[in-house]
Amino acid sequence: MNYVNFGLWLLGVLLSWLFTHIYYKKSLKKQAEEANKENQQLLDALKKGADFDEKVFKQQLLENALEVFIHKGTPIGYINTLDVSDEEKADIYNKTYLRKKGRLPKNNPYNDSE
Numbered sequence: 001m002n003y004v005n006f007g008l009w010l011l012g013v014l015l016s017w018l019f020t021h022i023y024y025k026k027s028l029k030k031q032a033e034e035a036n037k038e039n040q041q042l043l044d045a046l047k048k049g050a051d052f053d054e055k056v057f058k059q060q061l062l063e064n065a066l067e068v069f070i071h072k073g074t075p076i077g078y079i080n081t082l083d084v085s086d087e088e089k090a091d092i093y094n095k096t097y098l099r100k101k102g103r104l105p106k107n108n109p110y111n112d113s114e
Helices: 003-046 050-072 076-081 087-101
Strands: none
Touching: 003 050, 050 076, 050 087, 076 087
16 A cells, blocks of 8 residues: 555646646747847847937937926926927827826927917
């Protein structure tokens, strides 16, 4: 009877190891696929060069404007210091306001139509 218990225990250990190993290998494969996908996206973005740099720069401007908006209550002073076109200032103002308040502003001081 002792051999039967030992045999069942050994079978349980081996099956547990086998399932864990299979899951681990599957997980590693998915991680490698995701890493390859992310690396390919980064490479594609780097190939675009200036376009990518411009997007990062605009994102940094937007984040800085949002930080000023949170601390001072308005991003206008910061946006006025930027050396960008009025159209880009209007876009930064709209996006900052949308992120902070969850809606577009009622009026935008950088729009020509207002």
